[in-house]
Amino acid sequence: MSRIAVINGPNLNMLGRREPGIYGSGSLEDIQRALSGRFQGRAELGFHQSNSEGELVSLIQTLAGAADGILLNAGAYTHTSVAIRDALLAVDIPFVEVHLSNVHAREQFRHGSLMADLAVGVVAGFGAASYELGLEGLLGYLGGRESP
């Protein structure tokens, strides 16, 4: 059973209370609970959230040898953090990048990602379902499904 770290970046602890028109009304706990339910028996999930770039870097470092895959929503740091990119390079664990909202339909500075080119794949725009779809994709990849 794959060990998966589900990592959320800054402000994702505010889900449900933050701009519900963009991010939906469910909380991060709701998302995590749904993931746990759906993937029970298929993946061992660990949940993490931090508002601090440095903590996220440190967290990712600790995953070397401890996780088989990462489901990553780096939030705002997606667009600004070379340090998180470097941490992902350092541990070299397959990861999938997910976003709740369709970042392509938002401000210009949310279009670029400093880590997407390293990812197995990217899922964006499906709200909480982005996590589920992203995790499906990650498990398929880890399970040896021919990757493109």
Place this chain on the structure above:
Amino acid sequence: MSRIAVINGPNLNMLGRREPGIYGSGSLEDIQRALSGRFQGRAELGFHQSNSEGELVSLIQTLAGAADGILLNAGAYTHTSVAIRDALLAVDIPFVEVHLSNVHAREQFRHGSLMADLAVGVVAGFGAASYELGLEGLLGYLGGRESP
């Protein structure tokens, strides 16, 4: 049961024979067969492929009133076609953009999309699984799952 048009753009009829290192070794028929199997009873799927921008525009126009959602891999036209964008705007049918490969890890001119901002969501990088994940996301959206 949702009526879904699965639309593939230029060169996707070459799948399996085309740069397998990037696109995988399965054919488009394999992908379509897998989709039909997995979503049997949940969606009525229509499959389309064309190398011609104009035919894709015309095809999308005919879907008004005839499809509830579109699963779209516009291939190279993703990056160059304002006309396909306009057709999507004209019919106003919810669609999901999918890519086999992780476009963010490829040439600079494949990073931008002229239609992603109109999509419900985007799924890229999971090979044939991108279609399955994208269709799951589309059906969830059509089924009223709270969208972000």
Place this chain on the structure above:
Amino acid sequence: MSRIAVINGPNLNMLGRREPGIYGSGSLEDIQRALSGRFQGRAELGFHQSNSEGELVSLIQTLAGAADGILLNAGAYTHTSVAIRDALLAVDIPFVEVHLSNVHAREQFRHGSLMADLAVGVVAGFGAASYELGLEGLLGYLGGRESP
């Protein structure tokens, strides 16, 4: 009596059904009927529409010696087609570029035109009336009215 080809590009066959807030509720047939009525006896009008860039190129080629002027709404291809520009250069027939909407008030990628610098003139923003004004201007030009 001048022979005028009225050429419409992609998605203009959707007029009336397509984003009426931007393009108005009249159909392309309405526009063509109004043009025929207003210019009866002053111009011999031929109407064309295609969603295909290649067909538009081929169509323009056939006009050499067969049309005295072109009234052109190339739609989305206005912004992306060097091939249509080349066809217009090849046949060297005076043409007027028209747009239903005020393209300057829309997305950045609709501000540039790959053919406007070759046109006699440009008319944009008056809805269906753009065609009538453009045709008036074109006939005036062909009739020897001093051009600027």
Place this chain on the structure above:
Amino acid sequence: MSRIAVINGPNLNMLGRREPGIYGSGSLEDIQRALSGRFQGRAELGFHQSNSEGELVSLIQTLAGAADGILLNAGAYTHTSVAIRDALLAVDIPFVEVHLSNVHAREQFRHGSLMADLAVGVVAGFGAASYELGLEGLLGYLGGRESP
């Protein structure tokens, strides 16, 4: 009967003497006389010309409540004046932007307009006829013709 202010910016008082290869050999008075003749009984025209950006700003301000539409050829200020844009925003009178020459076929710095996105529409390239076509379009708009 609509009250229309016809406003000309810098150097348009030189028409006929100024670069006739680009701007034609008729004078501004010729244009104004032709407009008066053609639109007699359909519009009440007031003619204005100034070389001064500030005077044009002040002039536009005085039109609030005194004009139903503006036919504007801001000349060189089209490309540089945020102040005229602000004046147009301040009085909120529908206006049409006209140009004698096809600005798209001239220097790069004449391609952009700081006010076209606020206009009902734009007409360029037909010489003196640009004014007539523009005024037709403006009156059609004011007369309730469905605008795109």
Place this chain on the structure above:
Amino acid sequence: MSRIAVINGPNLNMLGRREPGIYGSGSLEDIQRALSGRFQGRAELGFHQSNSEGELVSLIQTLAGAADGILLNAGAYTHTSVAIRDALLAVDIPFVEVHLSNVHAREQFRHGSLMADLAVGVVAGFGAASYELGLEGLLGYLGGRESP
């Protein structure tokens, strides 16, 4: 008692009538009356407004030796006038730049200022209060309050 010239650029004479959603419903006279009241006995205020870049340049030139500070809302010329910048450099009088609206939340071409780098400071976004806050800041600066 400091002699302060309060200078307003183009279209600020339209305050109250001009885009009230952006600029508020008070008139320029209201602002000037409020300033006079609040700063009575603390500053000798002179009020100026012009729509003409040239007049603003000439006005600033006359202030040499006649004013101790300038409270400047150059309006649209903030973004385009090298000449006003040069006039400010020529007289070398401390000035504060004020804006009614938050220019950072508006069009891209309102983000840059050709004079802000010469100012003591900038105040933007507080409506009529921007003038009061700016004048407070200017008087503090002139009164020797340690400036950063």
Place this chain on the structure above:
Amino acid sequence: MSRIAVINGPNLNMLGRREPGIYGSGSLEDIQRALSGRFQGRAELGFHQSNSEGELVSLIQTLAGAADGILLNAGAYTHTSVAIRDALLAVDIPFVEVHLSNVHAREQFRHGSLMADLAVGVVAGFGAASYELGLEGLLGYLGGRESP
């Protein structure tokens, strides 16, 4: 009485010791003492400073329901932090952006702000007085003074 959080970003704890030519010789405590004195009875002030982007994000999150306004000097993070922008969006509390120095007169990379477009207003360049002016502006805004 409005509850106001006064938030200072990285290096502002060094005030007085840090580049006094640019930032003045007063300490952050001096600024805070002056603010407390001047606004006693008009606002309930809470003072915060952190060098960490993540802590600032977390701090802003805790203000939801606990503060009526924020006086924010995000220091260097003004120019680089999408995460703080997102936190401000999440809590949706009116805030004023202040800077000690005139950022427009400094390096190019200090001209842009990733949060100013969300602010009520901006005050920059008056040294310690920027805080007082900014707080005046914020209280005026909260007190219902018509905002532009």
Place this chain on the structure above:
Amino acid sequence: MSRIAVINGPNLNMLGRREPGIYGSGSLEDIQRALSGRFQGRAELGFHQSNSEGELVSLIQTLAGAADGILLNAGAYTHTSVAIRDALLAVDIPFVEVHLSNVHAREQFRHGSLMADLAVGVVAGFGAASYELGLEGLLGYLGGRESP
């Protein structure tokens, strides 16, 4: 004997009638006849021309296994078509890019090529002779001549 597909893009069917100052007065048939004559016995030539991007894509796809080399003048699509690039990548047949005119001496938008980096080599500016030189180069390459 090498099987070579000679592929011409949009408007090349107009050769001889189209801008002879730029493209020469010979027709495409003249070029093809000259090629057939010169390379008789050395190469088996197949000639193709289409104005449609999609047809060119489809045509290239059919060449897999059926041609040993491609002599390609994609005309205007050279500068705009990612889809033709993808088709060339898909079939992976060595090709030479030829242009009649010296594209470097023409408009800026003709300087870039979306496929030249995939080509064996490029020949431009020699009119009809560009085809002959390009085919010599291609046959040399296919014949094992050491390639750089």
Place this chain on the structure above:
Amino acid sequence: MSRIAVINGPNLNMLGRREPGIYGSGSLEDIQRALSGRFQGRAELGFHQSNSEGELVSLIQTLAGAADGILLNAGAYTHTSVAIRDALLAVDIPFVEVHLSNVHAREQFRHGSLMADLAVGVVAGFGAASYELGLEGLLGYLGGRESP
């Protein structure tokens, strides 16, 4: 004897009082007196200065047929005025562009000129002597000296 209009733009009436480190301590009258003395009997000089772009445009228009050459220091309008460029084009009088300071050694926005490409030549950096050198050059040009 050539009739020469010496035209000075905004803030040049401040010479001697304005940034003497950059512009020297002589006044505009000093420059004009020196020019009159040196060129007595060789040229008929007319002196003009205005801070207003519009007045400069109108002034240049009046020179048609009344001046053989223009010595132009357009000051700040050098960098921003398309209208003065258009006036120079309209009257088509040979002119020389002069600058007191070396504009290449100053701010980036003073490096470009909207009129230098139309000039006979440009002289910059010699202080008051720029006028004398420029006038020498202009008279040489008008006198038939072979121009490059």
Place this chain on the structure above:
Amino acid sequence: MSRIAVINGPNLNMLGRREPGIYGSGSLEDIQRALSGRFQGRAELGFHQSNSEGELVSLIQTLAGAADGILLNAGAYTHTSVAIRDALLAVDIPFVEVHLSNVHAREQFRHGSLMADLAVGVVAGFGAASYELGLEGLLGYLGGRESP
């Protein structure tokens, strides 16, 4: 004896385990041990590492008066942190910037540095030896060796 703070930014604690092809197989402890050995008696070394931008800012602040020089490898923050730049400006301690890899040979976003212009010098590309060379250079600078 100079007191030197050796500061390492994010992910440098992963040395030896992180992309050994780029960063070498030695650990950060190895580097520190080698430095201690080589510079024993010549410098008093303090070693620091943090993944957090804020902690690095705070750390640098504490060095005021406590260190004579800094040997800084800010890692990914080299390219993104204005806050660390500001901290270095605040304490005004001479520092040398070092990199293990040749950043010029890597991704474009690693070519710029937000702090190199403030450094005594820069050493990059020598692996662990970059630290030794950088420290030699720093000690030479502190020892009064004529600096360029």
Place this chain on the structure above:
Amino acid sequence: MSRIAVINGPNLNMLGRREPGIYGSGSLEDIQRALSGRFQGRAELGFHQSNSEGELVSLIQTLAGAADGILLNAGAYTHTSVAIRDALLAVDIPFVEVHLSNVHAREQFRHGSLMADLAVGVVAGFGAASYELGLEGLLGYLGGRESP
């Protein structure tokens, strides 16, 4: 018989020893010998090579009246030398630009040419054969073959 100068720029004397993967294993002498053999009796060839931009400029100057055509591989100076461009303009001798490698498939700074727009034509990518093809094209051009 045409007199042709074959000019090679910097580092081409290293052919065969320099990056054989890119430039092939033949030496410059090999290329020259092959050219001499193939074109014996058709052209009088003079061979030149220099690493110095100035020498190449001087060499080209001496060809005025002494050569009928130039076959030019300016190597690295292709991308940086305005002086060689000017020399080519000065002597006005028809020339063909050749490159061994396909410059479009290499670094970005090798894509532009400062002289290609002046050339009769360009041949790139065929290794040593580029010279032969280029010389064929040049001789055809000099021999009066209709040029495009």
Place this chain on the structure above:
Amino acid sequence: MSRIAVINGPNLNMLGRREPGIYGSGSLEDIQRALSGRFQGRAELGFHQSNSEGELVSLIQTLAGAADGILLNAGAYTHTSVAIRDALLAVDIPFVEVHLSNVHAREQFRHGSLMADLAVGVVAGFGAASYELGLEGLLGYLGGRESP
């Protein structure tokens, strides 16, 4: 009597034979003879020309202590040579930059100068007279005329 080095860069030895429409029909010797005649007794002139950037650098170096001023037409190297800039900085001799043609009216890459910001002044566009005017300006500067 001032010692002046008159330095000409690449291709200026071709004057009279090179593009006479741009550079005039006089030779460099003609220019030098005219300068010698006009400035006899006022300046001691030394004439230099080289096509080689390196020789020009070396030449300028030898002028330290041997020339009081430089009249420099660096030709094409004006736009590309940082090395000549550095040589001018190294010897720190006042120089004037001259150009025969109006570089502002030519190609974009001739608009920038890598040395003009270091010059006393610039004279361009007067053909051979540019040298005379430039030398007048240089002598005036060396003679103590107040420089701007």
Place this chain on the structure above:
Amino acid sequence: MSRIAVINGPNLNMLGRREPGIYGSGSLEDIQRALSGRFQGRAELGFHQSNSEGELVSLIQTLAGAADGILLNAGAYTHTSVAIRDALLAVDIPFVEVHLSNVHAREQFRHGSLMADLAVGVVAGFGAASYELGLEGLLGYLGGRESP
């Protein structure tokens, strides 16, 4: 014992006499003498300097097989010479790039290097010591010290 060529580009022969505030007061001979002393017995040093790009290219070519490493200060050519880059590629000898001054603290056009990405490493800003540090690094690299 490694054979090292120490190569200096344009103007470095002026060291000590050239802008001592930037480059220090020592001469190039001083630097070379110091290097010889410090590295006696560890490296066989050959010293070269040229102001000519072409000579530097030729010099580097002669080092193939004759030097084990290069210590390169290409001076101004660092930023402009593709030819020197190509020579370094051609001989494929490990080299270290050194600069006396901190190029990052100087003009924008000195920030880029056309050869740094090929270097073992870069050392900048330590004055004459940059050479010593660079040579240490180069010898370490040649001596097999694990390179990063």
